[in-house]
Amino acid sequence: MVPGTILGMSELEAIHQSPDFAAALRLLDSADLPTSDLTEAHLRHFFYLGLSTAPAGLVGVEFHGPDALLRSLVVAPEYRSRGTGARLVARAEAYARDHGAVAVYILTTTAERFFRARGYITASREQAPVAIRETPEFSSLCPASSAFLLKRL
Known part of the structure; x- marks a missing residue:
């Protein structure tokens, strides 16, 4: 993709799995989202629109x-x-439901309204599942002032 080029709708229709690691980090960094704990293995469970090397959005x-x-929703x-x-x-x-999850949690400082509109x-935070509380995102990467939200699947 040529820098400054906007993808057409057809290029944004398909959602792909496992974006390019460096490209994902660039997009996340551009939105000031935490990346210090992410590894390439995490990206097996990430989805993106656009090009793997220049995603328009990912989660x-x-x-x-x-x-x-739910980690790192970002849209350019x-x-x-x-x-x-x-x-x-x-x-x-x-994807989470298909892999046995019964609930999805998210921490956000900027998108609470967006997620509330989606149920x-x-x-x-005190009643968060132990495994969620022990994640770096919950325990140290996201500020305590972050909204902690839940959706039952």
Whole structure:
């Protein structure tokens, strides 16, 4: 993709799995989302739209028994307000459900309204499943002021 080129709708229709690691980190860093704990193995459970080497948006799922943590939803500014984020979240939720998750959790400082519109509700941090509380995202990477949300699948 030539820098500055906007992908057409046909290139944004298909959701793919396992984006390029370096490209995913660049997009996440551009949105100030945590990346220090991510490895290439994590990206097996990440979904993206656009090109693997220049994703327009991506989201990940991290499994912890019957619970899943939605990770790192990000959409490049030029692809926002097109339903990109909603499509990625729906795909991640379906993937989590298909892999045995009964609930999806998320921590967010900026997208609480977006997730509430998709059926997420406030969850008590104190009652979070132990495996979720022990993740780096929950325990250290996301600020304590982050909204902690839950969606039952």
